[in-house]
Amino acid sequence: MVIANRRRTLSRSLVIVFVWGPPHASAQVCTQTENAQLDWNPADSESGETDPSFTIDLALSDPWYAVAANDLDAFTTNAGAVYVYLRQGGDQPVFHQLLVPMDSDRAHFMGLEMGMTADYIVAGAPADDDVCPNPEEESSCGAVYIFRRDDAATPGDPTDDVWVPQEKIFGVGLQPGDQFGSGVDIHGDWIVGSGPVQSCVTPGSGSAFVFHRDDHGTPNDPTDDSWPLHAELTSPGAFQNPVDRFGEKVAIWENRVVVGAPAKCGYGLDPTEDPGTAYVFRRDDPGTPADVSDDVWNLETTLIPITFNGHRLFGGSVDIEGDTIAVGMPGDSTFASFAGSVYVYRLNDRGTPADQTDDVWHLETRLSNGKAQDAIGVGVAISGDRVLGGAVDHKPGISRTGAGFAFRHAGGQWRREQRLLGSDLEGPGGDLGLRVALDGDRAVLSQHDPNPAWGLPQRAYVYHVDDDCNANCLPDADEIAGGAPDCNNNGVPDGCDADCQPNGVVDECEIAGGTVPDVNGNLVPDACEDCNGNGIVDSFDIAGGGSFDCNYNGVPAECETECNARGVCTSTGCVCNSNFTGPGCEMCAPSHYRYPLCVHCDAAVTCSGRGTCHYLTGLCVCVPEWTGPNCDVVPCVAHDDCNDQNACTQDVCTAPDCTNDPRMYGDVNDDGAADIFDIVCVLNGFAGDFSTCPFTAVDLIPCTPDGFVDIFDILAVLDAFAGTIQCCAVP
Structure with missing residues (x-):
């Protein structure tokens, strides 16, 4: 196990702090490099592999650090493992223990997602097949492994602590491909695990399952504890978007769960696309606080971005602590093209702290570095008054190495406090910040998937983030x-x-x-x-x-x-x-959508009774054979519905009555003749100029247009000019 000490460097630069609202144009930000690096040990692999996906996820509960390698061939191919480190003083964590699946006879990919407290580590294994209907032939139903810290009866000495396997838990009704364990988190006596059916090839909408620890009446003996299932949470929006990837990321804190549903893989520019969503569920006690078995999880609120400029992966990362929620939106282009942002929400109990039913989550700010292509928000973490956002595509110089940005709430406002860089990431492809973890002033960033040609191993970067309330690049303690x-x-x-x-x-x-x-x-x-x-x-x-x-x-x-x-x-x-x-x-009021615009949509009127209102955008989703903003337009057809012996051009008919005048075959400019002007139109279209004749008119071949204006269309109109028709049979 190689752990390198690194001398932290600080530099001062003048930058812009971007938050929701007017920017603080003269604020400074400190650039800080790591205190230590964490590397995996190739000797832990049975196969001698070189790419175990080390740092696929991170977890931190100071002084404990956990780094996953979900492809590690521990005992069997792709079993997965979790490296546990202990910080024993100063800033340097040291390797403590390697955690592997309790049943390493098959590929589990354990560690794709993790959660951690001072006493527990939970690691998702989305490829697990134990509960698949036919486990010998099917896989990826998923599981979550639970490890418990045993202090060896020396609570004041963590060096002899052992992380022991406690239980393997599953969702209910899991099927092959559900990938339960793709999202997981833990807080106190509660665990949430999710299976979003998250493959980018076959996306879907999954479920989040909540588990509660049962001490079986022996609170001082954790060895007999179990984690029974408490509730299943499903997507409120799946009925209209069955591929919303509900459960891509999850977070839990006390009586609330946040579930991300970023909608699909990759960015999109179509403003009608689902930009992503985050759902907040609240656990309600029916008046029996000593008995959680009858508690019910209800949807408290739906968080959506305030800008709908295409699919932007809102909800691809989430975290919650106390009265604060952070949601990443790495594709946000509000501040700069794909600069990304982190939405920060604050809970308002409306003066009735004992009554949760009137609680409201308000958008407090959006945090961004304001630099194009940063993609900040691909990973987020909250601790106290600090939010950490991963910016995997950040370019501190001329190369895309990635970074982490620490923001802090001080003096009544959010300030960008630190930029976290890797001291040895000078060339492109570092991908620093793909995963982030934060506990107080301790942070860790992943550098997960560099190009092997750049010679950078997968490793974790450890930081001691200095308190710098005024962002002047001087630690508060040193300033005082x-x-x-x-x-x-x-x-x-x-x-x-x-x-x-x-x-x-x-x-x-x-x-x-x-x-x-x-x-x-x-x-x-x-x-x-x-x-x-x-x-x-x-x-x-x-x-x-x-x-x-x-x-x-x-x-x-x-x-x-x-x-x-x-x-x-x-x-x-x-x-x-x-x-x-x-x-x-x-x-938004009923029949209104897209807060804060809250545009009106009544399916019977707005969508002409031929569609439904999209549950987020309020735009009409038309039934087949109808299109247009109000579902009142029949799409153009490429068949001879008008019976005008003109099957080689697209008739535009309005069913059930044809209102088009018959058009001569080859008459692409509709002037009543197939002549030199039609040839010019097709040649212009071939060159990309559709100012005279539209694309749909000059795309002649075959009878069902092929989507291209090419040599065959030119030949077809030449045939028509010569008085012959060879492109297709004319009735």
Whole structure:
């Protein structure tokens, strides 16, 4: 096992911070290289392979690191394995243990996806065949392996800990190709695993299965624990898009699961294509908090991008922690062509923390590096006030090496804090950032599939991300040690702490010094909490009924945009405009689609009764034989429906009555004769010029046009000019 220490380097450059809304044009970002590299050991392979897909996925729960090699020939071909490392001090993790499938007699591809806590590692094995109807001949039903950390009765010494196999779990009703385990995550006593039928050759819509740990009445003895199935989650949109790839990525935190459905493989530019979706499911307790067996998982909200400019892989990566959700959209071209972005959503409990039913997820920001082709968002991770986005196509210089970008929420705003690069990735194809993991200030990035010609092995890059709240490329601790003030001793320079006045003194320190009042004890000077200037602190103003607060953030409605600017705030809440609904007017009303546009679509009227409204875009999806925005156009046909003895040209007929005048064969410009002008039209079409005669007119051969304007079309119109017809039989 080779682990190389690397000297971290910092450089300062002037860049633009791109977030949703006006950019912070003068912000700086620090560039940081890795502290260590993690490599796989070729001796672990039975076959002597050179490409075990090391770093296909990563997981991190400091001080433990897990790196998967799902193609590793451990005991059998493509069994898969997980390398576990332990950071014992400083920044250098050391190899600790190799985890392999409990039943390594077949290919499992274990480790394609992983999840990790301090005590458990879960590893998906989408090629597993144990529950396939005919396991000797069928495969890829899938499974998830669970490994538990045994502290060897020395809880203060992790060096003798052993990760032991605990259980192998399955979804229900799995069939060959379901690939359960393609997505997996764990938090506390809950595991979510998914099978999106994610092959790009045969995509589909899968399921996510939720499991809960049962200690069997012996909470101090984990050896007899099991993980029974608790619920199955399915795609709400599969009825209209059966290939939405629901379950491509999953994330779980306490009582919520986020399921990504990026719709299909690769990018698309057709604005009618599904841009991808992320679904949030919430576990509801019917009043028996001590008994989770009767809890129900309900769809809480559907997250979709605010731009529909083609298929952009929204939902191809997801994460959740606490009140924050991150969704990657690597194909987003809002900031620059395929620059990518990470959507960050924040939970608003609307002032009723004990009642989840009125909770709302608001889009707080979109994070991007703003550079074309970066594809940021291909991987995402959240930890505390930091979001990490992988930008696999980033070019720090002239070569595409990839990178990771750490964003941090400080001083009331999101800032791009660090750019993470690989010190030895100088040529093209590094693919750094395809997978990312984050825990506090510890990060790890994968460099998964470089071109062998570049001589770069697959490896993981480990970082200690410095706290740099103001993005000036000086770690906060060093800045304070160098004399930057920190009046409240919270380890954050005063310039990043709240100073609402602003008068150069941190609010908390002003209040502690008794120089300003704080009647409600929220560490904000009263002078900053009277937005409407009526001499009453805002929270008291709202409590007394003098002002309304439909955002439930303690700010009177008259001082900010309430109801998402799509309704009116009243004493009873938001009264939404006709095409919006929801507690904060954050959703489209029935028969309205594509928030925030919320365009109206009524299948019976908008689609002429010949189609349905697409569940995301609201565009008409027409039944066969009808087309057009309103499903009121019959497609052009290449048959002699008009019976005008003109089968070699495309008649455009409106069923059931033909309204076209008969056209002479070869009369491509429809002037009543087959002449030199028709020959010129076809020659122009052959050259790519359809300004005089449309493509459908000059594509003559064969009788069912072949989609090309070529020499055969030229010969056909020459035949017509000469008075002969040879392209096809004329009735």
